Amino acid sequence: MTAPTTEVLTGTAEGRPMDLLRFATAGSVDDGKSTLIGRLLYDTKSLFTDQLEAVEAVSAARGDEYTNLALLTDGLRAEREQGITIDVAYRYFATPRRKFIIADTPGHIQYTRNMVTGASTADLALILVDARKGLVEQSRRHAFLCSLLRVPHLVLCVNKMDLVDWSQEVFEKIADEFTAFAAKLDVPDLTVIPISALKGDNIVSRSENTPWYEGPSLLHHLEHVHIASDRNLVDVRFPVQYVIRPQSNTVTDYRGYAGQVASGVLKPGDEVMVLPSGFTSRIAAIETADGPVEEAFPPMSVTVRLTDEIDISRGDMICRPNNAPAVAQDVEAMICWMDETRPLQVGGKYAIKHTTRAARAVVRGLQYRLDVNSLHRDESPAGLSLNEIGRVRLRTTVPLLADPYRRNRTTGGFIVIDETTNRTVGAGMIVEAN
Incomplete structure (x- = not known):
């Protein structure tokens, strides 16, 4: 087996740029998530020779009768010793049709926060179920979390x-x-x-063992699932990450605004508005590291130049005059709590990181805590402990430029930071902003 070539990993398919599919695996313990990813890497010839030899050696040392492909992703020593996945492992591979980033997320209930991290940027989620056990509590939990995180495509793999x-x-x-x-x-x-x-079986090619199954193999589905329409190309949202000013005396009039397009399509000549100031201008030019472009769309990283001199800084947002996000300090959001030491409580004060904007926030109210398994609501919770999810009212010190998460995953999502430890303690999805 040979190593994947650089051309395959970064090249084009039939002369056109290859698109990228991010997908996350989820499921209960021992359902075979890590083995599935190892099988995909192995069968698509995405392994280096020394990687395969190392896995074969470890499998032989453990007395396994087969090459344990799960070892390719369970890289932590604790994971190998316990035979479980703890951390989120990211792996990359490519086929002639598409490039892939895989997030192998844990199945244990105590690692729900890790699963949220892995699925938050995914285009597709694979939920594995052991055919012998059928649906279990974790299967429903992960399906709900994928729904909450607005993962556009879901694949249920009935394994074993x-x-x-x-x-x-x-x-x-x-x-x-x-x-x-x-x-x-x-x-x-x-x-x-x-x-x-x-x-x-049914991973890369259709299996003869399932003549009654008429659908595609897993890889065929991953290669052909349509993701272009999942991106929001209607609402222009460009959070400014960095202001580029000239460093030499020869250029005095250059001022560019760098960042990643969150949604929508930007073109030179378009009328735009800058928030929170509300000033309007037109796009003079859009530039990338490779030179000027005629349009920018998600997830491109570009520098935008405007025809007018406007005071713009990091955290501001470029949008359309008649299609703008809410400029809001009162926010209602679903929050997954990730701190194992201190629960979220009403009155708690935290730092908020939303797109490129930073703010401080106080928890004004906790409306309910959600039972992920039964979908029932606890209307009078004392707080949110590790891995619990609830609907929270926040008041921020500066306005957030926000959309509902169901409409825009980038401008609708934020993280909560404990200011004393600087640790990320929560992930939020905005329901309402006003």
């Missing part, structure tokens, strides 16, 4: 089908049960695939 004799009845029972649960959530796209990650 070889251990139930490739039973169509078992597969359809699990598929029907999960589909019924997903109907209660906001899941726009759901696909169900029977697989065996250990043996490679």
